[in-house]
Amino acid sequence: MLITEYRLDLVILALRTILPLEHPADTTLRYFFKNERIGSNERAIVAETAFGVLRHRLLLEAACDGKATPRRMALAYLVKFGGYNLREIQPVLKRDEAEWLATAKSLQYEGQPLSIQAELPEWLIEKMRASYSDEDILTIGQAMQLGAPLDIRVNTLLAKREEVLLQLEAQKIDATATPYSPIGIRLREKIPLNKDELFTTGKVEVQDEGSQLLGFLLAPKRNDMVVDFCAGAGGKTLMLSALMNSQGRLYAMDVSEKRLANLKPRLKRSGASNIQPMLIAHENDLKVKRLSGKIDRVLVDAPCSGLGTLRRNPDLKFRQSPQSIAELNQKQTAILASASRLLKKGGRLVYATCSILPEENQHIVEAFLAAHPDYKLLPAGEVLQQQKIPLEMGDYLELRPNLHATDGFFAAVLERI
Numbered sequence: 001m002l003i004t005e006y007r008l009d010l011v012i013l014a015l016r017t018i019l020p021l022e023h024p025a026d027t028t029l030r031y032f033f034k035n036e037r038i039g040s041n042e043r044a045i046v047a048e049t050a051f052g053v054l055r056h057r058l059l060l061e062a063a064c065d066g067k068a069t070p071r072r073m074a075l076a077y078l079v080k081f082g083g084y085n086l087r088e089i090q091p092v093l094k095r096d097e098a099e100w101l102a103t104a105k106s107l108q109y110e111g112q113p114l115s116i117q118a119e120l121p122e123w124l125i126e127k128m129r130a131s132y133s134d135e136d137i138l139t140i141g142q143a144m145q146l147g148a149p150l151d152i153r154v155n156t157l158l159a160k161r162e163e164v165l166l167q168l169e170a171q172k173i174d175a176t177a178t179p180y181s182p183i184g185i186r187l188r189e190k191i192p193l194n195k196d197e198l199f200t201t202g203k204v205e206v207q208d209e210g211s212q213l214l215g216f217l218l219a220p221k222r223n224d225m226v227v228d229f230c231a232g233a234g235g236k237t238l239m240l241s242a243l244m245n246s247q248g249r250l251y252a253m254d255v256s257e258k259r260l261a262n263l264k265p266r267l268k269r270s271g272a273s274n275i276q277p278m279l280i281a282h283e284n285d286l287k288v289k290r291l292s293g294k295i296d297r298v299l300v301d302a303p304c305s306g307l308g309t310l311r312r313n314p315d316l317k318f319r320q321s322p323q324s325i326a327e328l329n330q331k332q333t334a335i336l337a338s339a340s341r342l343l344k345k346g347g348r349l350v351y352a353t354c355s356i357l358p359e360e361n362q363h364i365v366e367a368f369l370a371a372h373p374d375y376k377l378l379p380a381g382e383v384l385q386q387q388k389i390p391l392e393m394g395d396y397l398e399l400r401p402n403l404h405a406t407d408g409f410f411a412a413v414l415e416r417i
């Protein structure tokens, strides 16, 4: 797409709005598009450039040589990663920019400090060093710089995967079955799915393959009593309901009224009838206490840093901090302890995050097990094998974009003895 002054100005304006990072970048961009009434052509280039700048921000800042203005960041991104050559950009440049931009274009990742090469802030590198080698940090960081594919989940209450694949093929949409989740499909290109008949009729939902695997770890049975403790807008609740064939009872709990409200239209589309949304004030709410010892399966999709989703949310690495991680750790510990009280003897709990930091993952689970001798860890690898999912894992489910083409996920399967 041709870079005109109008398009460049829009990109700069968008970056000026997003880069203070007071709110999530995707939310800010959505409001920006709405307020500025931007057409679909311009939306594509603005979104691609803004997210590209966030993904490659540290190298671009180095290329801007102390003057990292939104304009310079945008120009450097376009020539370095956006597929434009200097000649194509020339018409929109100011007099003194051409020379700087040529130097910026030639700056390489090789030879830069690890933080720049991995595009991860120093504090995060330091935290990761406690459990990862520098080589692993670089590999993870590089994988997080790429865009994510669009994964969908077939709603088995309404359709079969083969049938959906055929329908996508008929629509000339390039799609393949996901390698691990038996109900997932990966689309090669992002399409506006919310207008597609498959979506509007509830046959598919957008859900990363990694997130789908959490449902198979929990493996609820048809007539179980199940709690999705941090249900949010119900991405995983809907899947659990389908795994239960919409039988038994499934409580979708959350402290956010707004998120639970977003579950409603999805619930309607899905055909699920066993879900009961339940707003709770906090993890020790009386509604939670009343169900104590009565539940067969509990999913704790804990609030976390989201650092496993940097492919989609590159702004998170700049919005999180050591302090926010410490606050999350307290919440995670409290939520896990409280949610565990729901379980019957012999019941199963899955603790999951979309973080790659052990302190939000293994450390929380290990501390829980040390304080709760009536729980044991079921090796995630064995549970996956029982579920006939062809994925080698040890004690925990640990997914990485560079290894599994999913977001970074962690899960532990716990059983009440």
Ligand SMILES: C[S@@+](CC[C@H](N)C(=O)[O-])C[C@H]1O[C@@H](n2cnc3c(N)ncnc32)[C@H](O)[C@@H]1O
Pocket (backbone or CB within 6 Å): 229, 230, 231, 232, 233, 234, 235, 236, 237, 253, 254, 255, 256, 259, 282, 283, 301, 302, 303, 304, 331, 335
């Ligand atoms: C990772 S998100 C859940 C995403 C959701 N499971 C899905 O698949 O779309 C974490 C959720 O935990 C909720 N949460 C935060 N504190 C909580 C608490 N004390 N008790 C229950 N839920 C809580 C947040 O409102 C948020 O919706």
